Amino acid sequence: MTGPPATVPSAARRAMVARLAAPGDVAPSVLRAMAQVPREDFLPSAWRGAAYQDRAVPIGHGQSCSQPQIVAAVVTALRLAGGERVLEVGLGCGYQAAVLRAAGAASVVGIEWVPALAESARATLERLHVGGIEVRVGDGGLGAPDRAPFDAIVVSAAAPWLPPPLLAQLTSRGRLVLPLREGPELDRLWLVRRRPGGGWDWEPLGPCRFVPLLGGFGTVPESPPPAPGTA
């Protein structure tokens, strides 16, 4: 099998998807994908009952499975048309990667900093017969140069700045979504696209709250990076 199994959505999952659909800003393909992927299977057993509440759920090691509303916004912003090569920095439990595959991504390279989480994500994806997701352990801020370029890149942890290696690994029409840290309690989600004449367009998608990006790009470099909108 090459994608998530087409399971019949549980009533709770259907209710979650209906709530996500109500404001009208989530792509229909993303709603279909989220109706297909069993979020409960990616969560620790003690938290399965909360799988379809619109909240981030702890997955151990101080990390979390992203809030469904954020997953819906992120995957919608990537505007997958089908067949894209995607990189996810911060694979966590693997839920969003499975949604990306169900929403049309041909392949996902998912990089996770915590080896135990990567191992558990790998096992869950295998158990659910979700193919096309390559699980790697390491510093996702470095991307996956050996698998680049990517049509879409998603960073699932809040960074103080955009890791430059990721921009270099986007195709010319590629899209990148990442949360940037704005304060101790506030992150903002950004969509970054290459401008046809050179440079980058930065579009704010809204406030959010993510766990911090770890590794070499988790702290601000000595010479300040360009501010959004000027890169």
Ligand SMILES: C[S@@+](CC[C@H](N)C(=O)[O-])C[C@H]1O[C@@H](n2cnc3c(N)ncnc32)[C@H](O)[C@@H]1O
């Ligand atoms: C919000 S969680 C991921 C949620 C996940 N995408 C999901 O499906 O819900 C963020 C993850 O990013 C990981 N992470 C943080 N910094 C990282 C880095 N530099 N490279 C790879 N993974 C990183 C954390 O260990 C954590 O598992």
